[in-house]
Amino acid sequence: MTLKLGVNIDHVATLRNARKAAYPDPIDAAAICLAAGADFIVVHLRKDQRHITQKDVEQLCKLFPGKIHLECAATDFAEKIALKCKPHSVCIVPEVPGEVTTTGGLKFTPAVQKRIFSMVEKLHKKHILVSLFIDPVAADLRVAARLGADIVELCTRQYSEAKTAKQCQKQVQDLALSALLAQELGMQVHAGHGLDYHNVLAVADIGGISCMNIGFSIITRSLFAGLPSAVEEMKNLL
Numbered sequence: 001m002t003l004k005l006g007v008n009i010d011h012v013a014t015l016r017n018a019r020k021a022a023y024p025d026p027i028d029a030a031a032i033c034l035a036a037g038a039d040f041i042v043v044h045l046r047k048d049q050r051h052i053t054q055k056d057v058e059q060l061c062k063l064f065p066g067k068i069h070l071e072c073a074a075t076d077f078a079e080k081i082a083l084k085c086k087p088h089s090v091c092i093v094p095e096v097p098g099e100v101t102t103t104g105g106l107k108f109t110p111a112v113q114k115r116i117f118s119m120v121e122k123l124h125k126k127h128i129l130v131s132l133f134i135d136p137v138a139a140d141l142r143v144a145a146r147l148g149a150d151i152v153e154l155c156t157r158q159y160s161e162a163k164t165a166k167q168c169q170k171q172v173q174d175l176a177l178s179a180l181l182a183q184e185l186g187m188q189v190h191a192g193h194g195l196d197y198h199n200v201l202a203v204a205d206i207g208g209i210s211c212m213n214i215g216f217s218i219i220t221r222s223l224f225a226g227l228p229s230a231v232e233e234m235k236n237l238l
């Protein structure tokens with residue numbers, strides 16, 4: 001299976017918004033990433049729109065049909081925009097106000113499950129694939145399958161933050177077992193969060209993962225190496 005790469009370009013928008021300027025433009029970034037070999041462009045539309053804005057999502061979906069993977073929380077605001085813009089896929093993530101970045105997978109309380117189930121139904125009616133961002137835990141994989149997810153994105157945060165070789169090995173094992181179970185449950189497997197040029201290989205080697213979604217390491221490397229090189233280098237590692 002060829003491993004696909006989704007490049008998260010949120011931090012291009014972070015830089016633009018820091019100066020309240022019109023550039024760097026995420027649309028230019030998306031075009032460059034795709035030309036350099038990225039398979040998908042990932043954007044996280046947060047409630048506070050602190051990086052990617054509704055307008056960005058509208059333009060990106062219009063200009064790059066079939067290429068935009070939208071991350072968002074299960075809120076009325078995000079749902080409305082997703083249904084209107086019709087990205088290739090939507091990854092539902094937990095969102096905590098004020099968090100620096102997504103801190104982990106969805107916590108499937110009954111209320112969360114009910115909300116996600118209704119969002120999945122609506123997205124499916126518009127032929128949008130649905131991914132759920134979860135920790136590599138068997139019980140959560142089973143809930144994701146019950147809710148109708150097409151894809152699970154396994155959160156690699158704990159792996160990327162592992163301090164010892166033993167912790168690292170345990171995280172890789174959990175990810176590998178989860179990738180296997182997800183496939184048995186009929187879902188595609190993605191992985192992402194905290195992956196960089198050094199730690200990506202162990203995850204890339206896990207069979208059954210079809211796409212890695214990577215942002216911070218690629219965008220920060222692009223400051224020194226240029227965006228095409230940063231994307232090409234990551235794609236070559238996969």
Ligand code: PXP
Nearest residue numbers: 102133192193194213214215216
């Ligand atoms: N996947 C998901 C679901 C995320 O929330 C993020 C962070 O926005 C990423 C992947 C990319 O993480 P990073 O920027 O650490 O590569």
